Structure formats: C-alpha cells, structure tokens
Amino acid sequence: MNSDFHVKPEIRILGIDDSALLNEKVMIIGTVFRGGDWIDGVLRSEITRDGLDATETMITMIKNSRHYGQLRIIMLDGITYGGFNVVDIEELYRETGLPVIVVMRSYPDFEKIRSALRHFSDGEERWNIIKKAGKIEKLFTGRNEASIYIQKTGIGAKSAEKIIRLTSIRSSIPEPLRVAHLIATGIILGESRGRA
Structure with missing residues (x-):
C-alpha cells in the first residue's frame, strides 16, 4: 500500500548508513530523528561485508529498539550496504511495518552494478533484489535547486517528498542519513x- 499520510513536523524517522569497509564486519548506524532537527537516539549493528x-x-536492530513503537519511516542511503550487501526494501517494510525511503545522491549506474x-x-539473487526495489524518481529538495533520487515502498510520492523536504535542512541529504554517516x-x- 503506497498511501500518503499526514506528515507531522516531529515525525520519528530512522536513518541508516554504513561505515567504511575496513573489515569483514561492517558497522551500520541508525539515527532516530524527530523531523529534521532533533536526534532522539542512535542504533548500532554489524553486517557482513x-x-x-x-x-x-x-529488521532485528529496528524491532529490538526501544524507539520502534514511535518510528514512522525508515530512510536508507542507497540499497547496498557493506559493499554489495543488498537490502530488500519490500521485506524491510513488510517485517517492520514501516515505510522505507531510499535516498541516492546520483542515479545508479546499473551496467556497472x-x-x-x-x-x-x-x-542473480542480488540483482533481483535491486530490481524489485522499484522505480527511481528524481526529487528536488528545495535546497539550492539540488536534486536527489529516491525509491520507496509503503508510502506515496507526496508524503515521501514532504519528509525529504522536512529533513533536508543543512544539505540535500536528509539529516537522519547525514548524521548516521558522520x-x-x-x-x-x-x-x-566524506560527503555527509
């Protein structure tokens, strides 16, 4: 169900990014934000490079968090983490009940991938997960005419755009992702x- 819903200024968002690829285990960090300007918590886990x-x-990190009941949206920095560890955004949405917005600075080079x-x-299995993540849409964030690209599941285009604009207050990248990266x-x- 890709429906639009009322976006409150203090909507609880979890932004997830990964660390540098230095070891076989790669740290992922989640930041819990209220809107774009109030950080409520930090989550940490590890995935395999x-x-x-x-x-x-x-899914486990989110469901085990004390913030889980208040979260309304998950934001991802792309769908590949820790190298080519691909996130199935449909499964993430289905298992957590939280809509997912994937943010990308540039359009993916699918031939290279x-x-x-x-x-x-x-x-082939990884490629199929990438393909089923859905249509990539260009979005202007309202900051210096900067554009980003998004994919989404469980949320309508208008709501996704409102959330991106609400949270992109210091750059074209939403604060939950910018801070998770830092x-x-x-x-x-x-x-x-790196660019945060």
Missing part, C-alpha cells in the same frame, strides 16, 4: 569524512 544479511540485521555482481555466485565514519576512521 558483501554478505546477504543486511535486511535481516536491520550488474557487471560487479557477476563476481558473486548469487549475483557517526559511522567517525567511529571507524577516528574522524568523520
């Missing part, structure tokens, strides 16, 4: 780096 456990790990997946014995890279590298 290039594994296929990201979806299940995220498909080529990289040929190195995996289960590459925390994840800071913990692993000793100081946050």
Whole structure:
C-alpha cells in the first residue's frame, strides 16, 4: 500500500548508513530523528561485508529498539550496504511495518552494478533484489535547486517528498542519513569524512 499520510513536523524517522569497509564486519548506524532537527537516539549493528544479511540485521536492530513503537519511516542511503550487501526494501517494510525511503545522491549506474555482481555466485539473487526495489524518481529538495533520487515502498510520492523536504535542512541529504554517516565514519576512521 503506497498511501500518503499526514506528515507531522516531529515525525520519528530512522536513518541508516554504513561505515567504511575496513573489515569483514561492517558497522551500520541508525539515527532516530524527530523531523529534521532533533536526534532522539542512535542504533548500532554489524553486517557482513558483501554478505546477504543486511535486511535481516536491520529488521532485528529496528524491532529490538526501544524507539520502534514511535518510528514512522525508515530512510536508507542507497540499497547496498557493506559493499554489495543488498537490502530488500519490500521485506524491510513488510517485517517492520514501516515505510522505507531510499535516498541516492546520483542515479545508479546499473551496467556497472550488474557487471560487479557477476563476481558473486548469487549475483542473480542480488540483482533481483535491486530490481524489485522499484522505480527511481528524481526529487528536488528545495535546497539550492539540488536534486536527489529516491525509491520507496509503503508510502506515496507526496508524503515521501514532504519528509525529504522536512529533513533536508543543512544539505540535500536528509539529516537522519547525514548524521548516521558522520557517526559511522567517525567511529571507524577516528574522524568523520566524506560527503555527509
């Protein structure tokens, strides 16, 4: 069901990003935000580099969190974490009951992704998860005419756009993802780096 719903200014959002790929285990960080300007909590878990456990790990991390009952939206920074550990956004939505918005800075290079997946014995399975994530839509965030790309499940286009605009207050990337990125890279590298 991709319905639109009333977006409150303090809607509880969980943004999830991963850390640098330094080891076989890759840290993922979730930040719980109220709207775009109030952080309520931080979640942490680990996935396997290039594994296929990201979806299940995220489901467990979310459902075991004391924030779970208040969360209304999950935001992901793309659908591949820890290298090519692909997140099944439909399963994430189904198992948590929370709509998912995937945010990407640029349009994915599917030829390059498909080529990289040929190195995996289960590459076809990963490719199918990527394909079923749905249509990629371009969205203007209202900040310096910057655009991002999104995929979504469990939420209508209008609500997704409202949430992106509400939370993109310091850059074109929503705060829950920007802060998750800063925390994840800071913990692993000793100081946050990269575009946040």
